[in-house]
Amino acid sequence: MRKAILLSGAVALVMVLVAGVGVRAAVAASPSNDSEAGAIEVRALPFTHSMDSSAARANGPRFCARAASVFYSFTPDATIRLQVDLIGSQYDTTLGVYVRDAAGKVQPITCNDDRFGYASGVRFSADAGVTYFLMVGQCCSDRGGGGGPLVLTADEVSDVELDHAIEVTGGTANPETGMATVSGTLTCNERSVAYREGTLRQIREGLFVARGYFSLFAVCTPGTPAEWSIEVDTDTGIAFGPGSAVMKSWYEGAFDGWRDGIYTEDVPDATITLE
Numbered sequence: 060m061r062k063a064i065l066l067s068g069a070v071a072l073v074m075v076l077v078a079g080v081g082v083r084a085a086v087a088a089s090p091s092n093d094s095e096a097g098a099i100e101v102r103a104l105p106f107t108h109s110m111d112s113s114a115a116r117a118n119g120p121r122f123c124a125r126a127a128s129v130f131y132s133f134t135p136d137a138t139i140r141l142q143v144d145l146i147g148s149q150y151d152t153t154l155g156v157y158v159r160d161a162a163g164k165v166q167p168i169t170c171n172d173d174r175f176g177y178a179s180g181v182r183f184s185a186d187a188g189v190t191y192f193l194m195v196g197q198c199c200s201d202r203g204g205g206g207g208p209l210v211l212t213a214d215e216v217s218d219v220e221l222d223h224a225i226e227v228t229g230g231t232a233n234p235e236t237g238m239a240t241v242s243g244t245l246t247c248n249e250r251s252v253a254y255r256e257g258t259l260r261q262i263r264e265g266l267f268v269a270r271g272y273f274s275l276f277a278v279c280t281p282g283t284p285a286e287w288s289i290e291v292d293t294d295t296g297i298a299f300g301p302g303s304a305v306m307k308s309w310y311e312g313a314f315d316g317w318r319d320g321i322y323t324e325d326v327p328d329a330t331i332t333l334e
Contacts, residue, residue, distance in 0.1 A: 100132050107213075112206030123170035126196060134190045138184065140216040142182045144212055150197060153172045154194070157191070159190075176252065178278075224245070228243045231333060232301055238299060239304065243288075246279065246285075253311075253312070254311065256275070256309050258273065258307050273291045279313070301334060309324065310324045
């Protein structure tokens, strides 16, 4: 009788374990481009693809990515200068490019980590008829899994001079927290990152009574105004409230990650009304 009970318990335990494995596999299924064989083809430029790489495994060459990786491939019809970036991704990325020779051996082309903050980016000359593999990895982890929300964009390199505009359109004051939220739009003529830093000040009866530090860091895509918003907490002990406020910037700038960078300390004050 004791053997029968033990056997019954063992069978139940095996069933639970098998069920657990099934559930885990269903929840953590690897993405379709988790390996080079499943690489997503970049068919036409410009190209943008968004995905969740959280369940990706370390399946690629280790010359650039040490952890989770997903793959794309590109075979140009004509020789071009290609730019690939991961601007808009929400985890610390690496980006490697490689080809395989006639014997199947990996030939690294380029590798980058943190060109746009935590977002990586590369530029390289892509020869007609050659298949290039784009390997997106997770930075700074020796574990096999990882990743997160990923955005990959590929396009021909632009030689235009970078230009951008940060517009402040309004703001609100939260009566419960005393914090202010300032919002606006960002426009540019090439893929870039823009920033602005300074203080938000609110005047009452001619005196600055509420004041707080702000830091704006936003991604810009040409032809698509990007909306941004930042929260500002007061450091004077007096809450922000409805009414006029002045956004005083110390400096502002933008960079495309390669050739062009803009920096200015001559930023006009922006007067807004907190609602």
